[in-house]
Amino acid sequence: MMKTATTTIAFTLTATTVMAQTDISWWHGMGGRNGEVINEISQQFNDAQQDCKLTPVSRGTYEEALSSGIAAFRSGEQPNILQVFDAGAATIIAAEGATIPAEDLITGAGEEFDRDAFIAGVRNFYADSDGKFIGMPFNSSAPILYYNEAALEEAGVEPPKTWEEFEEAAPALKEAGYLPMTASQLTWMMVENFKSRNNQQFATNNNGYDSVEGTEIIVNDENQVMMFEKLKAWADDGLYGFYGAGWADNLKPFEEGEAAMWIGSSGSFGGLQQSADFDFSAVHMPYWDAIEGAGTQSFIGGAALFAMSGKSDEENACTAQFFTFLTSPETQVYYHKNTGYVPVTEAAYELAKSQGYYDEQPVAEVGIQQLMLDGGEWSKGYRMGFYPQIRTVMEREFNRIFSNEVEVQDAFDTIQTEGNALLARFAKTSS
Amino acid sequence: MTDMTVRTRSADRALLLRLRAWYSAETPNPAKRVQFDRPLTPWLFLMPQLAVVVIFFYWPSVQAVTSSFYIEDPFGFGATFVGMENYTGAVTSSQYAGTAAFTAFFCIVVTALSLGLGLLLAVKADKVIRGASSYKTALISVYAIAPPVAGLIGMMFFDMHMGPIKDLAAFFGHDLRVGIDYWDTAGALVTISVWKQIPYNFIFFLSGLQAVPVSVREAALIDARSGWRRFRDVTLPLLAPTAFFLLVINITYAMFDTFPIFDVVLKDKPANNPMTLVYKVYLDGFKGNDIGGSSAQSVILMVVVAALTVMQFRFLERRVHYG
Numbered sequence: 001m002m003k004t005a006t007t008t009i010a011f012t013l014t015a016t017t018v019m020a021q022t023d024i025s026w027w028h029g030m031g032g033r034n035g036e037v038i039n040e041i042s043q044q045f046n047d048a049q050q051d052c053k054l055t056p057v058s059r060g061t062y063e064e065a066l067s068s069g070i071a072a073f074r075s076g077e078q079p080n081i082l083q084v085f086d087a088g089a090a091t092i093i094a095a096e097g098a099t100i101p102a103e104d105l106i107t108g109a110g111e112e113f114d115r116d117a118f119i120a121g122v123r124n125f126y127a128d129s130d131g132k133f134i135g136m137p138f139n140s141s142a143p144i145l146y147y148n149e150a151a152l153e154e155a156g157v158e159p160p161k162t163w164e165e166f167e168e169a170a171p172a173l174k175e176a177g178y179l180p181m182t183a184s185q186l187t188w189m190m191v192e193n194f195k196s197r198n199n200q201q202f203a204t205n206n207n208g209y210d211s212v213e214g215t216e217i218i219v220n221d222e223n224q225v226m227m228f229e230k231l232k233a234w235a236d237d238g239l240y241g242f243y244g245a246g247w248a249d250n251l252k253p254f255e256e257g258e259a260a261m262w263i264g265s266s267g268s269f270g271g272l273q274q275s276a277d278f279d280f281s282a283v284h285m286p287y288w289d290a291i292e293g294a295g296t297q298s299f300i301g302g303a304a305l306f307a308m309s310g311k312s313d314e315e316n317a318c319t320a321q322f323f324t325f326l327t328s329p330e331t332q333v334y335y336h337k338n339t340g341y342v343p344v345t346e347a348a349y350e351l352a353k354s355q356g357y358y359d360e361q362p363v364a365e366v367g368i369q370q371l372m373l374d375g376g377e378w379s380k381g382y383r384m385g386f387y388p389q390i391r392t393v394m395e396r397e398f399n400r401i402f403s404n405e406v407e408v409q410d411a412f413d414t415i416q417t418e419g420n421a422l423l424a425r426f427a428k429t430s431s
Numbered sequence: 432m433t434d435m436t437v438r439t440r441s442a443d444r445a446l447l448l449r450l451r452a453w454y455s456a457e458t459p460n461p462a463k464r465v466q467f468d469r470p471l472t473p474w475l476f477l478m479p480q481l482a483v484v485v486i487f488f489y490w491p492s493v494q495a496v497t498s499s500f501y502i503e504d505p506f507g508f509g510a511t512f513v514g515m516e517n518y519t520g521a522v523t524s525s526q527y528a529g530t531a532a533f534t535a536f537f538c539i540v541v542t543a544l545s546l547g548l549g550l551l552l553a554v555k556a557d558k559v560i561r562g563a564s565s566y567k568t569a570l571i572s573v574y575a576i577a578p579p580v581a582g583l584i585g586m587m588f589f590d591m592h593m594g595p596i597k598d599l600a601a602f603f604g605h606d607l608r609v610g611i612d613y614w615d616t617a618g619a620l621v622t623i624s625v626w627k628q629i630p631y632n633f634i635f636f637l638s639g640l641q642a643v644p645v646s647v648r649e650a651a652l653i654d655a656r657s658g659w660r661r662f663r664d665v666t667l668p669l670l671a672p673t674a675f676f677l678l679v680i681n682i683t684y685a686m687f688d689t690f691p692i693f694d695v696v697l698k699d700k701p702a703n704n705p706m707t708l709v710y711k712v713y714l715d716g717f718k719g720n721d722i723g724g725s726s727a728q729s730v731i732l733m734v735v736v737a738a739l740t741v742m743q744f745r746f747l748e749r750r751v752h753y754g
Contacts, residue, residue, distance in 0.1 A: 061699065063718045070720060074507045091720055095506035243591060244610035245700035252592045389719035392701065396526075399703030403612055418525070425520075425721065428511040429504040 022314045024322070025079040026056045027072075029065030029303070033270065034139070037338045044334075045325050052318035062088065062303060063388065069308070073098060078308040080319045083138065085303040087387045089126055092306055093134050094212055094385055094430055099306045100316065101128075102136040102323060109320035117327070121297045121371030122344045124380035126304040129209040135304030136323045139341040141267040142298045142367040143189050145286060149279040151178050151260035159261075159281070162289040163230065170239040173260045181234075182241045183263035184250040186398050187391045188301060189285070191219065192382065194227050197287040198294040199376030208383035212427050217384060217419040220412040223291060228408045232401055242402040245395040265301060266367025269340035282366045284373075296376035302341060333357075342368040385426025390419045445480075447679060492733065499726035517727035526711070527728075533705045534686065537621065541685040544625045546677060549632025550670075554662070556633070557640045567637065574630035578688065582695030585623035589696075609696075616704040620696055624689045631684075632677050639673035640666065671751045679743060686736070708732050 030038055035058050042056045059065040062085035069082040082099075084092050092098060106113045115123060115131060121142070126135030147159050155176040157169035170180040183189050195202040200223055202208075205215045218224075234240035241259060243249040254262035255275045263285060264272075272280065287294040305326075307319045325331060332348030335341060337357065343349045349368055352358065358365040384390065397411040406414075467473050499517050503510040521527055556566050576584070588596045589609040596619075600607035609619045643666055651665040667674075686709060693710045701714065712732065716725030 063699075067717045067720065070505045088720075091505055095504055095508050097508055098506040242611070244608075245702035246610060246698045249591055249610060249698075256592075386719060386721060389715065389721065392714065392719070395700055395702040397703075399611055403608075403703070405703075414525070421520075425502055425724070428502040428513065430509050 021053045022051060022318045023053050023055065024081065024315050024318045026054060026081040026083070026305075026322075027059045027065055027069055027079040028056060028083040029059060029062040029085065030083070030139075031058065031061075034339050037335060040338075041326070041331060041335065044331070045322055048325065049321070052321060054318070054322055066091070073308065073310075076310065078310065080308060080311055080315055081322070082306050082308055083303050084135065084306055086125070086299070086301050087391055089135065089304065090208070090383045090385045090387055090426075093126070093128070093383065094426070098309060099134065100309050101132055101134045102126075102305075102307060103133040105307045105316060106320045106323055109317045111320060111324050117345050117347060119342075119344060119346055119349065119368065119372055120375055121373075121379075122300055125300050126381075129206065135306045136326070137300070137344045138305045138326065139267070139302040139335070139339065140300040140344055140371070141265045141302045141341050142300065142370045143193050143263055143285045144266050144282045144366045144370060145261055145263050145284065146254065146268075146272065146280050146282045146363075147261045148178075148254070148257060148259075149281055151176065151257075155260070159283045160286050161283065163286045164289045166286055167230075170234065174238055176260075178260040179241045179253055179258055180239045181261040181263070182243065182250045182253050182259045184247045184265075185245075186231075187394045189263050190227055190231065191224065191394060193285060193298045194224060195382070196299045196376075196379040197285055197296060198223065198291045199296045199378050200224070200291070201378050202382045203384055207378060207381065209381070212385060212430055214427070215384060215423050217390065217416060217423060219419065220409070220416040223288075225409050225412050227288075228398075228401060228412070232408060235402055242398075244399065266342060266364075266370075267302065267340045269361075269363055269367075270338075271340075280363070282363045284366065284370045293376060295373070296379040297373040298370055299379065299381055300342075300371060336364070340364065342371060384419075384423060385429070386422040389422050390415070393418045393422075447676070495726045495729050495733075497726075498722050499730050500723075502723045505720040505722060513723070517723045518731070521724055521728050521731065530706060530708055530711050533617070534707045537617070537624075537689075537705070537707060538682055538685040540621055541624045541628065541689070542678065542681040544621070545628035545632055545684075546674070546681055548625065549629045549677075550636050550674075552629065553633050553636035553640055554666075557637060570633050571630050573626065574634070576627065578627060578691035579695055581623055581627040582692040585619065585626070585692070586696055589619040589622075610698070610702075610704065613703060613705055616696065620689075620692065620705065623692050623696065624685065627692070628681060628684055632681065635673050635677055636670065639670045643669050675743075675747060675751045678747070679740075682739070 026038075026042065028035070028038055038056050038058075042054045045054050046052075057079070059068045062083075065082065066084055066088045069078065069084070072078045082092075100108075103113050103115075113133075115133065118137065122137045122140055124131065126137055127133050145159065151173065152159060152169075155169070155172040155178070157172050158165070160166035160169055166181070173180040192202070194200065200221070201218055203215050203217050205211050205213075208215045231240055231242075235242050241250075241253055243253070251262060251264060251268070253259035255272070257276075257278055266282075269282075285298060287296075305323070307316065307323075311319070327345055327348075329343075329345065329348040329351040332343040332345055333352045333355070336343045336348065336352055343352060349372075352364075394415055397406065397415050400406040401408055401411050500512060500514060501510040502513050502517070552570055556563065556570065559566055573581075586594075586609075588594050589607070591597060591608055591610055594607075594609075597607045597609075607615050609615045647665060647669070648661075651661045655661045655664065686707065689707065690709055690713070693706055697704055697706065697710075701710070706714070708728065709732065712725050712728045715721045715728065719725070
């Protein structure tokens with residue numbers, strides 16, 4: 001690989017008469033420690049070679065990064081690399097011509113690209129229906145169940161693998177004086193990853209991968225409604241606590257030791273180590289034993305990097321070089337250890353393992369193991385336009401469910417209707 | 432959003448003055464009129480302001496109207512002309528009517544409370560003799576807090592896990608759940624917005640009160656013993672121009688400038704919580720990337736604001752007496 005990189009450098013040098021560095025830009029939506037790590041990685045890339053200079057720019061949140069990337073693209077001021085989060089993936093992938101598929105970019109620059117080097121759960125989410133990588137998987141996470149070790153011990157229960165086991169364990173936890181469970185971002189945990197973990201179809205047209213035209217969401221089915229009827233019943237019995245749509249509001253009871261379990265992101269691990277003053281561990285996100293074929297891998301959350309079109313060949317070569325640098329096991333492991341996001345390649349996972357990282361931090365392995373579970377027909381990913389808006393509709397209806405304003409079935413019928421209206425609108429954007 | 436704020440802040444006052452001149456049909460005193468000997472000179476002076484208005488208001492408005500008739504790919508690759516579909520879609524959506532009703536409710540409540548409390552505090556502070564300036568400073572200082580910061584401070588009080596106001600409500604037997612319960616969130620939003628706006632009204636009312644001539648007050652003192660009657664018959668009419676100005680500003684505030692407070696309180700995830708029409712425009716346009724739908728909503732909003740402004744000047748301003 002080093003050799004190919006050098007040839008590319010040599011090519012770039014002969015192509016440009018002036019021996020200047022090529023500047024490329026990277027817009028992202030990360031803050032806090034995760035934002036710092038992005039700066040560190042960019043610096044490592046700049047130190048590793050002389051031809052390209054990468055400048056990362058924080059554009060606020062995920063949504064803000066996508067919006068400003070779109071606005072910039074429309075006025076011809078787009079960055080070379082834009083970070084786009086899972087729910088926004090359909091928007092940018094549907095806009096063919098806005099990006100150069102990551103795979104084409106890398107092979108076009110004369111470097112190697114091996115799809116199978118990536119772990120299974122990552123391969124399809126940002127790819128087209130033929131499996132070609134459009135986005136470059138970057139920070140990837142999985143929803144996992146964290147638990148307070150002392151609380152479970154006190155109640156004499158094991159961490160649940162399935163929801164059936166949770167139903168058995170929860171009353172004992174309640175008896176021991178704990179709120180058995182909270183969960184952040186129900187859209188991601190209890191809809192999207194309910195679908196993936198239980199191998200349930202999420203949308204027509206092969207979960208939306210085959211075509212934008214005529215794609216319909218599937219959420220008012222028996223199983224999905226059952227999941228929320230259970231949640232509602234658990235909430236009424238004091239076995240589950242619902243604290244609105246905000247991420248932190250649902251995390252807080254766990255951090256404060258009131259809740260025994262919390263469903264969050266594998267990427268929350270680093271933050272929890274600082275905020276929780278008790279011993280905690282994690283297991284996979286539960287699934288329903290009663291559902292046939294359940295227990296499959298989860299969708300990846302997080303975000304991917306997209307190479308924007310309309311850039312010079314020299315800049316694209318630099319972007320390709322950076323993508324290759326980013327997937328190198330060393331960079332991946334550095335990122336994995338510093339943020340809690342999972343490594344996206346098998347080689348990186350093996351490297352972290354051989355370094356004994358998971359012996360020190362077993363929790364860090366839970367997310368990646370979940371993403372490496374067997375894939376089912378419907379656990380590869382989903383692709384729906386205007387999906388951030390569909391999530392907004394879901395969040396509204398969930399609040400209404402838990403404040404007794406609406407029945408679960410009616411809420412999901414509403415989500416189905418409004419979601420399909422949004423999908424139909426999205427289909428019109430591309431024609 | 433920034434251009435929206437810029438527009439409401441500076442352009443509203445200019446608009447107010449222009450419309451006032453238009454409706455009251457006053458001819459400026461010819462003796463005071465400044466004459467330019469070259470016809471281009473006045474335009475030269477107007478250029479900076481005009482440029483700002485054109486760039487930040489007219490041009491985006493035209494763009495909004497155009498895109499409101501299309502369903503557009505966010506990146507600008509494709510667009511389908513859909514006629515009025517964005518408008519009908521927006522107006523008939525289950526959310527829109529509720530949001531519009533809440534916006535109206537929110538405007539009325541916030542305007543009434545912040546004007547009322549501002550006036551009350553101004554009248555009381557006006558009467559204070561000892562330590563007057565420290566009272567005034569204490570009341571005015573809140574104005575220096577930026578709306579997002581006001582939102583953050585407010586949310587510390589209303590936090591569903593450790594907010595003192597939650598404890599206070601629990602003491603009275605109410606389980607306050609801001610962020611989950613619609614009306615609890617509405618109450619928090621109104622409280623924070625009113626708190627933020629009172630000092631502004633206070634400053635204007637206080638200066639209005641201090642502009643009431645002492646001779647008039649003394650004359651009133653002879654005519655009426657009751658303090659309330661003196662206030663109602665003499666002070667209030669003299670405050671009317673100030674009050675009218677503040678009414679316009681407060682409605683604009685409640686409709687547009689409370690945006691940062693909503694943004695902080697709703698924590699980016701509105702769910703089933705109340706929001707204003709402006710916040711919905713932002714949500715659909717910037718978070719949902721639905722440019723057509725969002726544009727249609729902002730055009731509707733523009734029409735509503737224009738109608739509201741005309742109504743205010745037509746019906747209300749006639750009753751205002753400028754001293």
